Amino acid sequence: xxxxxxxxxxxxxxxxxxxxxxxxxxxxxxxxxxxxxxxxxxxxxxxxxxxxxxxxxxxxxxxxxxxxxxxxxxxxxxxxxxxxxxxxxxxxxxxxxxxxxxxxxxxxxxxxx
Amino acid sequence: xxxxxxxxxxxxxxxxxxxxxxxxxxxxxxxxxxxxxxxxxxxxxxxxxxxxxxxxxxxxxxxxxxxxxxxxxxxxxxxxxxxxxxxxxxxxxxxxxxxxxxxxxxxxxxxxxxxx
Numbered sequence: 543x544x545x546x547x548x549x550x551x552x553x554x555x556x557x558x559x560x561x562x563x564x565x566x567x568x569x570x571x572x573x574x575x576x577x578x579x580x581x582x583x584x585x586x587x588x589x590x591x592x593x594x595x596x597x598x599x600x601x602x603x604x605x606x607x608x609x610x611x612x613x614x615x616x617x618x619x620x621x622x623x624x625x626x627x628x629x630x631x632x633x634x635x636x637x638x639x640x641x642x643x644x645x646x647x648x649x650x651x652x653x654x655x
Numbered sequence: 656x657x658x659x660x661x662x663x664x665x666x667x668x669x670x671x672x673x674x675x676x677x678x679x680x681x682x683x684x685x686x687x688x689x690x691x692x693x694x695x696x697x698x699x700x701x702x703x704x705x706x707x708x709x710x711x712x713x714x715x716x717x718x719x720x721x722x723x724x725x726x727x728x729x730x731x732x733x734x735x736x737x738x739x740x741x742x743x744x745x746x747x748x749x750x751x752x753x754x755x756x757x758x759x760x761x762x763x764x765x766x767x768x769x770x771x
Contacts, residue, residue, distance in 0.1 A: 576759070585659075585746050585762030586698070631698065642688060642711060643760060647697035 544569040546634060546646040554652045561619040563649045565632035568613065572634040575608055575615050580629045580648065589630075590617075622653045657681075659763035661747050667769045673735040676766045678747030679728055686750035688760065689722055689732050693743045701745075704730065737770045744768070 545568040555561050565575070574593040578586035592599045592608045592615065599606050605618040619626050631648040660679040668674055680687045688703040702712040707724045715722070719738070724730040734741055744767050748760040 578760075583764075585748070585764050586760070587762070588759040591759065642700050642703050644700065645690075645698040 544644075546570070546632065546644060548630075548632060548646040548649045550647060550649070552650040552652055554654060555622055557623060557653055557655050559622055561622045561626065561651055561653070563617040563630050563651065565615040565617070565646055566613060567634055570613070570634050572610075574635075575606075576633045576643065577604075577606060577615075577617050578631045578633060578645075580631060586631055586645075619651075622651075624653045624655050627651055627653050659747055659749055659761055661745075661763035661766050663766055664764065665767045665769075667771065668737055669771050670738055671736045672770075673733065674737045674741075674768060674770075676732040676745050676747075676768070678730045678732070678763060680730070680747070680749035681751075681761055682728065683752055684749035684761070685752045686758075687724060687730050688748040688750070689730070690746045690748065690762075691743045692746060692765070698746070701732070734768075737768075739770045742768055742770050 547566045574591055576591045577589045579589055580586040590599055590601055590606050592606045594610050603620045607616045615632055629648040629650045631645050633643040633645045659681055662677045686705055689701040690698050691701055692698045701714045702722045703710055704724045707727055720734055722732045744765040746762050746765045748762045750758045750760055
């Protein structure tokens with residue numbers, strides 16, 4: 543069956559450190575992958591999209607890698623700040639003929655001052 | 656732009672009552688999506704529209720759920736009759752023209768539904 547797996551346990555790190563979140567997928571062949579941020583009580587907000595032919599993509603303090611062999615994407619936040627505390631969701635185009643995005647369950651990041 | 660607008664933000668109702676959730680997408684966006692989020696199941700796609708036409712409703716849980724998009728600026732998600740297991744946050748999202756169904760999604764703030 544198709545799965546998108548993100549670590550359900552919260553990630554706690556100290557301010558200034560690099561946060562690394564993982565997204566693993568099974569039985570998908572995505573042409574690209576997206577990352578979203580969700581704050582409590584708010585809707586998800588788009589952060590980055592990476593295509594299968596892009597190994598790495600950066601936006602300010604954010605970096606995303608995409609390894610189609612390992613079926614994994616890593617999401618990095620460098621020089622993390624307490625304001626980065628949120629839940630981060632990865633998303634792939636849905637399988638079995640479904641064209642819309644399917645989301646992982648998300649990983650909650652807590653950055654301690 | 657005001658973004659995707661959803662109403663109501665919070666709804667508390669009793670089992671068996673009809674619930675109608677409303678969404679106004681961003682002007683010019685061709686795709687509209689309804690998602691449901693719960694702690695147990697995460698963010699699930701219910702249905703999406705392209706140019707006001709329903710394209711994929713395979714995520715709609717059962718016949719109690721229905722969605723319409725009478726014009727490009729308005730969509731509704733109706734649950735009749737509602738049940739406690741329908742309690743969740745319902746999100747509407749839209750996607751820009753040209754981005755395709757798999758482009759960046761712009762989400763509303765959600766409608767939190769509690770069915771007692």
